[in-house]
Amino acid sequence: MAKSVRQSLYYVLLWLISIAFFLPVLWIFLAAFKTKEQILAIPPKWIFTPTFENISNMFSGMNFEKYAVNSVIISLSAVVIAIIVSFFASYSFSRYKPKGTDFLMFLLLSMRMVPGAAVVVPIYLMYTALGWKDTYYGIILLYAMFSIPFSVWILKGFIDGVSLRYDETALVNGGSRMHVMFRVILPQVKPGLVAAFIFNIIFVWNEFLFNFIIGGKKVTTIPVALATGLYKTHGVDWTFIASLSLVYMLPLILMIYFFQRYLLVGMTFGTVRGEV
Amino acid sequence: MANAVEFRNISKSYRRRTVLDGVNLTIEKGDFAVIYGLPAAGKSVLMRLLMGLEKPTQGEIRLRGSDASRMEPGERNIGYVPQSFALYPHLTVYDNIAYPLKMKRVQANQIRSIVTEAAQLLKIEGLLEKRPDQISGGQKQRVAIARGIVKQTDIYILDDPLAGLDFKLREQLVDDLKQLQERFGSTFIYTTSDPLETMSLAKHVAVLDGGRIVEHGTPEQLYASPAHVSTMRLLGFPPANVLEASWYEKDGRPWCKTALFEFPVQWEKGEGGLPGKTGEGFIGFRPESIEISAEERDGLIRFPCRFALREDLGGEEIVYIESGSTVLTMVVRHDERETLANVANVKHALIDPSNLYIFDRRDGRRIGKGAAYVVN
Numbered sequence: 277m278a279k280s281v282r283q284s285l286y287y288v289l290l291w292l293i294s295i296a297f298f299l300p301v302l303w304i305f306l307a308a309f310k311t312k313e314q315i316l317a318i319p320p321k322w323i324f325t326p327t328f329e330n331i332s333n334m335f336s337g338m339n340f341e342k343y344a345v346n347s348v349i350i351s352l353s354a355v356v357i358a359i360i361v362s363f364f365a366s367y368s369f370s371r372y373k374p375k376g377t378d379f380l381m382f383l384l385l386s387m388r389m390v391p392g393a394a395v396v397v398p399i400y401l402m403y404t405a406l407g408w409k410d411t412y413y414g415i416i417l418l419y420a421m422f423s424i425p426f427s428v429w430i431l432k433g434f435i436d437g438v439s440l441r442y443d444e445t446a447l448v449n450g451g452s453r454m455h456v457m458f459r460v461i462l463p464q465v466k467p468g469l470v471a472a473f474i475f476n477i478i479f480v481w482n483e484f485l486f487n488f489i490i491g492g493k494k495v496t497t498i499p500v501a502l503a504t505g506l507y508k509t510h511g512v513d514w515t516f517i518a519s520l521s522l523v524y525m526l527p528l529i530l531m532i533y534f535f536q537r538y539l540l541v542g543m544t545f546g547t548v549r550g551e552v
Numbered sequence: 553m554a555n556a557v558e559f560r561n562i563s564k565s566y567r568r569r570t571v572l573d574g575v576n577l578t579i580e581k582g583d584f585a586v587i588y589g590l591p592a593a594g595k596s597v598l599m600r601l602l603m604g605l606e607k608p609t610q611g612e613i614r615l616r617g618s619d620a621s622r623m624e625p626g627e628r629n630i631g632y633v634p635q636s637f638a639l640y641p642h643l644t645v646y647d648n649i650a651y652p653l654k655m656k657r658v659q660a661n662q663i664r665s666i667v668t669e670a671a672q673l674l675k676i677e678g679l680l681e682k683r684p685d686q687i688s689g690g691q692k693q694r695v696a697i698a699r700g701i702v703k704q705t706d707i708y709i710l711d712d713p714l715a716g717l718d719f720k721l722r723e724q725l726v727d728d729l730k731q732l733q734e735r736f737g738s739t740f741i742y743t744t745s746d747p748l749e750t751m752s753l754a755k756h757v758a759v760l761d762g763g764r765i766v767e768h769g770t771p772e773q774l775y776a777s778p779a780h781v782s783t784m785r786l787l788g789f790p791p792a793n794v795l796e797a798s799w800y801e802k803d804g805r806p807w808c809k810t811a812l813f814e815f816p817v818q819w820e821k822g823e824g825g826l827p828g829k830t831g832e833g834f835i836g837f838r839p840e841s842i843e844i845s846a847e848e849r850d851g852l853i854r855f856p857c858r859f860a861l862r863e864d865l866g867g868e869e870i871v872y873i874e875s876g877s878t879v880l881t882m883v884v885r886h887d888e889r890e891t892l893a894n895v896a897n898v899k900h901a902l903i904d905p906s907n908l909y910i911f912d913r914r915d916g917r918r919i920g921k922g923a924a925y926v927v928n
Contacts, residue, residue: 439636444600445699447603448605448626449652450656464640464642
């Protein structure tokens with residue numbers, strides 16, 4: 277009896293903490309369907325008549341479609357490029373084991389540990405010199421570069437887990453290296469590909485700093501649009517922020533919900549594979 | 553008969569480690585050749601070199617009579633059954649077996665008939681639509697063998713295909729493999745670290761030890777009259793007894809001395825001529841050469857011993873006998889156990905000296921045998 281009471285208490289506590297964390301997200305979600313007055317009301321209004329005006333305003337009043345399309349195009353292309361490059365790289369690391377593989381792998385990962393703010397100035401100068409500012413390929417390549425290290429780590433873990441006998445069987449039967457990579461290895465590391473995809477798409481979709489600094493009007497993504505569209509003539513534009521946040525977060529939340537088992541794979545760099 | 557495969561002075565080193573160090577071996581067409589050696593002796597490396605998956609550091613491999621060094625793995629036309637199955641998890645059993653044929657661009661209806669035949673041969677017809685994760689270990693191995701043999705070529709490599717399977721399955725598969733090879737008449741090259749598999753499968757055995765083929769011959773030859781101490785040590789189950797020994801001359805005759813007994817020697821003329829008057833090496837003898845008896849018998853070596861451990865295998869019993877600090881292994885047939893019980897109190901071990909082989913310490917070669925025992 278005492279044990280079950282204690283367990284219930286734990287659950288209550290856990291729920292309270294979860295709600296505390298989730299409340300701001302819920303608030304912004306609900307705000308997307310409120311009028312400005314309802315949003316700013318104190319105490320917050322939990323029961324109200326939802327309005328879809330904010331969302332329809334978003335589609336008519338500003339360049340929302342452009343930002344959304346930019347976000348989708350830039351994140352998808354960057355991540356797809358990163359995964360293709362990473363697949364080749366991790367296959368080579370796993371199978372050919374070039375000298376210094378461990379060090380190179382460490383170096384790759386350390387790239388991901390450098391804070392963006394530390395490299396933003398050199399990258400800005402470089403992009404100015406190359407004339408790559410505010411171009412799709414410029415921003416896509418930058419994001420791909422940032423996505424590659426993590427993808428290589430995940431995929432190498434997966435490819436290491438595929439016995440060399442598979443490669444050998446294919447080669448002995450007349451398969452080429454490309455055949456081995458795409459017809460033999462690729463189908464066996466799909467969970468790794470999905471995990472790398474999800475993790476990187478989250479990163480690129482949320483990236484603000486570089487899009488703000490080396491982007492421009494042409495390649496603005498939603499996070500930058502959110503920040504720059506914050507103020508209107510009468511102060512903070514809450515309805516805009518709420519509705520844009522909603523459509524901005526929704527795709528990611530759905531994706532994470534459906535692919536959450538792959539997140540575990542990503543967080544353990546591919547060392548936990550049994551679950552997927 | 554022409555040669556299927558010829559290894560000429562093959563060496564293979566990785567960074568700091570030398571795995572193969574001058575392998576010379578010829579495998580004839582239609583042979584069931586077993587490359588036998590301890591785990592990590594380099595058997596799989598040798599097979600990978602043969603398949604062209606790696607290049608030898610030195611030496612030449614000849615395949616069907618011609619130099620293979622410039623052939624791609626796919627051009628060598630070898631059927632391959634890898635260790636640990638390596639069945640493609642995303643393909644059905646049928647597609648796994650059909651894989652080598654698809655790679656060879658065989659017509660679809662032909663593929664179907666070949667795969668069906670192979671499946672019947674290995675008794676896995678019922679599994680064709682399943683995926684590898686839905687079948688048992690033994691079934692997986694059969695599928696892997698089926699995939700290896702559908703290629704219908706003249707040379708097949710089976711790289712320790714039964715490793716990790718349970719005893720009964722291994723026995724069945726050993727029989728099946730033997731029949732398959734006889735039916736195809738093609739060359740099977742089989743690697744294993746299991747002495748029983750080796751003895752029951754091989755037409756010829758090559759013993760790989762220390763990066764070299766130390767001996768090559770029929771299993772009967774190698775078992776009954778090993779020419780190298782590694783063969784003596786490795787081939788056979790329970791393993792042979794190998795003791796440190798030294799030789800000297802007594803009354804003008806060579807004698808050999810071990811920690812347990814002494815016996816007169818008969819040298820064999822080898823490449824290096826007769827050994828010197830004194831020297832050091834090993835003697836080896838099979839577990840079945842030891843007898844336990846209460847009485848002394850003419851011409852047999854006799855020394856006291858006690859039983860250290862007995863392992864009943866059903867048909868026979870392995871008895872570990874201890875004499876001084878030396879432990880020897882002997883085998884007793886089940887119907888002889890009664891004799892063992894009768895002498896249990898006296899316990900003397902008897903060995904016929906003609907069953908003792910003497911090996912040189914320097915190169916492990918056999919240099920002589922025990923001679924008829926003279927009772928003084």
